[in-house]
Amino acid sequence: MEKTWNNKAWFMVLPVLLLVAFSAVIPLMTVVNYSVQDTFGNNVFFWNGSDWYTEILESERFWLSMVRNLIFSATILAIEIPLGIFIALNMPKKGWGVPVCLVLMALPLLIPWNVVGTIWQVFGRIDIGLLGYTLSALGFDYNYVNDPTDAWVTVILMDVWHWTSLVVLLCYAGLVSIPDAFYQAAKIDGASRWAVFRYIQLPKMNRVLLIAVLLRFMDSFMIYTEPFVVTGGGPGNSTTFLSIDLVKIAIGQFDLGPAAAMSIIYFLIILLLSWVFYTVMTNVDAER
Amino acid sequence: MARIDVNHVRHSYLPNPQKDADFALREVHHVFEDGGAYALLGPSGCGKTTLLNIISGLLHPSHGQLLFNGKDVTNLSTQERNIAQVFQFPVIYDTMTVYDNLAFPLRNRGVPEADVDRKVRETLEMIDLASWAKKKARGLTADQKQKISLGRGLVRSDVNAILFDEPLTVIDPHMKWVLRSQLKQLHRRFGYTMVYVTHDQTEALTFAEQVVVMYDGGIVQIGTPAELFERPRHTFVGYFIGSPGMNVMPVAIDGKTATLGSQRIELPGAPKAGSGAVELGIRPEYVRLGREGMAVQVSKVEDLGRHKVVRAKLEGRDISAVIGEDETLPADPKVRFDPAGINIYADSWRVEMEA
Numbered sequence: 001m002e003k004t005w006n007n008k009a010w011f012m013v014l015p016v017l018l019l020v021a022f023s024a025v026i027p028l029m030t031v032v033n034y035s036v037q038d039t040f041g042n043n044v045f046f047w048n049g050s051d052w053y054t055e056i057l058e059s060e061r062f063w064l065s066m067v068r069n070l071i072f073s074a075t076i077l078a079i080e081i082p083l084g085i086f087i088a089l090n091m092p093k094k095g096w097g098v099p100v101c102l103v104l105m106a107l108p109l110l111i112p113w114n115v116v117g118t119i120w121q122v123f124g125r126i127d128i129g130l131l132g133y134t135l136s137a138l139g140f141d142y143n144y145v146n147d148p149t150d151a152w153v154t155v156i157l158m159d160v161w162h163w164t165s166l167v168v169l170l171c172y173a174g175l176v177s178i179p180d181a182f183y184q185a186a187k188i189d190g191a192s193r194w195a196v197f198r199y200i201q202l203p204k205m206n207r208v209l210l211i212a213v214l215l216r217f218m219d220s221f222m223i224y225t226e227p228f229v230v231t232g233g234g235p236g237n238s239t240t241f242l243s244i245d246l247v248k249i250a251i252g253q254f255d256l257g258p259a260a261a262m263s264i265i266y267f268l269i270i271l272l273l274s275w276v277f278y279t280v281m282t283n284v285d286a287e288r
Numbered sequence: 289m290a291r292i293d294v295n296h297v298r299h300s301y302l303p304n305p306q307k308d309a310d311f312a313l314r315e316v317h318h319v320f321e322d323g324g325a326y327a328l329l330g331p332s333g334c335g336k337t338t339l340l341n342i343i344s345g346l347l348h349p350s351h352g353q354l355l356f357n358g359k360d361v362t363n364l365s366t367q368e369r370n371i372a373q374v375f376q377f378p379v380i381y382d383t384m385t386v387y388d389n390l391a392f393p394l395r396n397r398g399v400p401e402a403d404v405d406r407k408v409r410e411t412l413e414m415i416d417l418a419s420w421a422k423k424k425a426r427g428l429t430a431d432q433k434q435k436i437s438l439g440r441g442l443v444r445s446d447v448n449a450i451l452f453d454e455p456l457t458v459i460d461p462h463m464k465w466v467l468r469s470q471l472k473q474l475h476r477r478f479g480y481t482m483v484y485v486t487h488d489q490t491e492a493l494t495f496a497e498q499v500v501v502m503y504d505g506g507i508v509q510i511g512t513p514a515e516l517f518e519r520p521r522h523t524f525v526g527y528f529i530g531s532p533g534m535n536v537m538p539v540a541i542d543g544k545t546a547t548l549g550s551q552r553i554e555l556p557g558a559p560k561a562g563s564g565a566v567e568l569g570i571r572p573e574y575v576r577l578g579r580e581g582m583a584v585q586v587s588k589v590e591d592l593g594r595h596k597v598v599r600a601k602l603e604g605r606d607i608s609a610v611i612g613e614d615e616t617l618p619a620d621p622k623v624r625f626d627p628a629g630i631n632i633y634a635d636s637w638r639v640e641m642e643a
Contacts, residue, residue: 179377181375181376181377181379182379184341184344184346184366184373184375184379185373185375185379185437185440187346187365187366187367188344188366188367188371188372188373188393188441189392189393189396189440190367190393190396190397191392191396192396195392195396199381199383199384199392200381203381203382203383
């Protein structure tokens with residue numbers, strides 16, 4: 001069919017272009033702008049080239065935050081994915097237990113991030129918090145304010161508490177879609193519990209698990225609010241993850257240039273990882 | 289292979305069944321002979337799948353006993369009973385290759401790998417999938433997947449029976465025919481005891497030597513396809529088997545004559561006394577249309593290509609007749625009943641006639 005060209009069509013896409021421009025492109029461009037210039041105040045800017053990028057990439061501080069963040073992401077994935085699968089496998093498939101479990105599972109997901117942070121900040125306090133007080137009373141030397149290990153344990157526990165439900169719900173959705181005939185056939189074939197998991201349940205959860213890993217990785221790689229509320233990145237820099245560090249540079253020290261350069265690097269990393277995940281997922285799809 | 293005795297088996301899905309209506313399976317008492325090909329035929333919800341799952345051990349019956357070759361297996365697990373079952377929707381392990389799918393039941397039972405290899409290769413030949421052995425199972429078509437489901441049963445040489453639960457539902461019509469004849473061949477060659485659940489009468493009649501017709505949680509008739517057609521024991525069998533089903537009309541009996549409204553019908557013999565409402569059943573194939581007999585008003589003629597089905601009213605009741613493709617309707621149509629096709633029912637159950 002012959003296409004009709006009508007330049008008025010551009011007018012029709014204008015609203016969405018404006019929206020995207022104001023919400024994403026223009027802010028991003030200002031960041032790009034800051035990342036290549038320096039200022040000594042009075043709105044006077046000097047061209048600075050790639051200096052800020054070099055500075056960030058050569059700074060030990062950036063890489064330490066990155067390593068901390070990667071260790072954090074890896075740890076919570078290593079806990080939340082198996083734990084989520086385990087809980088989903090043990091959730092009831094029918095009866096009154098289903099809505100009860102689903103509501104219980106959904107609860108942590110409905111709580112705003114900063115509230116989760118506040119809950120755990122109070123929960124872990126050794127003077128009034130249930131967890132902190134109990135642990136101290138039992139003789140454990142627990143104090144997330146002073147001890148880096150305790151701070152890490154608290155932040156990880158908090159994330160596991162907050163987000164394992166998401167993995168559970170995704171896996172559960174995959175599990176309930178398996179027809180009964182598969183389990184019956186497995187019984188007839190004499191399959192063990194492990195074989196049923198390995199050859200029936202796991203393949204059916206394959207896709208949702210990939211989505212769960214993607215979501216949890218992205219979220220944990222960008223985590224800010226909860227650790228900021230609980231530990232503020234401390235003690236020292238021990239729980240300063242990338243986005244906390246970024247905010248410290250930008251707003252704490254007001255080093256707009258390095259902060260902008262770091263934002264761009266951070267953004268490119270996320271973009272790259274998203275692309276990798278997307279490619280893997282579409283490849284898995286194409287295989288089917 | 290085994291002879292399967294189903295001894296007074298009753299089953300209910302309710303925890304405390306009281307009335308007869310609480311039972312999905314009211315009472316089944318039947319013997320599936322060793323090496324027989326049986327079809328369980330009946331409408332949805334008649335209990336045929338329940339009976340099948342009780343035989344395979346996926347369900348434990350509320351009452352009754354199950355014997356394999358005279359040995360009580362009622363309390364044995366599915367695995368211990370050593371049966372094979374093919375389900376309505378093909379069940380395959382889609383991360384495995386075709387070969388591994390077939391090897392799965394053997395490996396689970398700890399069979400040495402050399403024997404596994406031999407058995408799997410044999411089975412692949414039997415189900416015609418030898419060239420697919422190394423392929424991933426998920427890329428196969430529905431009928432190939434269903435063959436794999438079957439193959440996982442065949443691969444165990446010592447299975448007591450192979451059970452089929454409407455296995456051809458999702459298969460294309462032309463492949464249905466192919467698979468059905470392959471099943472028959474396998475049965476002839478290896479003499480498996482096969483029980484085949486279906487609601488499709490063509491499938492049941494072509495597959496089985498003995499068709500077990502079930503209705504409302506019980507068995508109403510067991511017989512060869514010809515017996516079911518000629519002498520339905522229950523009016524339900526008359527309706528359910530045949531297309532269109534048997535004509536059933538209320539009559540009054542006096543010796544060797546039946547009276548339907550103002551019409552008198554000669555019977556081949558005098559029916560024995562039975563209790564309840566008396567009905568006369570005759571298949572459309574035995575209703576002769578011509579210029580003599582009882583006057584009917586024809587309402588429509590369906591041309592099915594091979595023959596025509598005439599829908600008419602006799603004494604105000606619907607009646608169908610089958611006539612040849614080339615036959616034409618007379619101007620003033622009348623019907624006669626061929627005595628060979630007449631059955632008399634009392635309270636829906638057939639009564640014998642004395643010559």
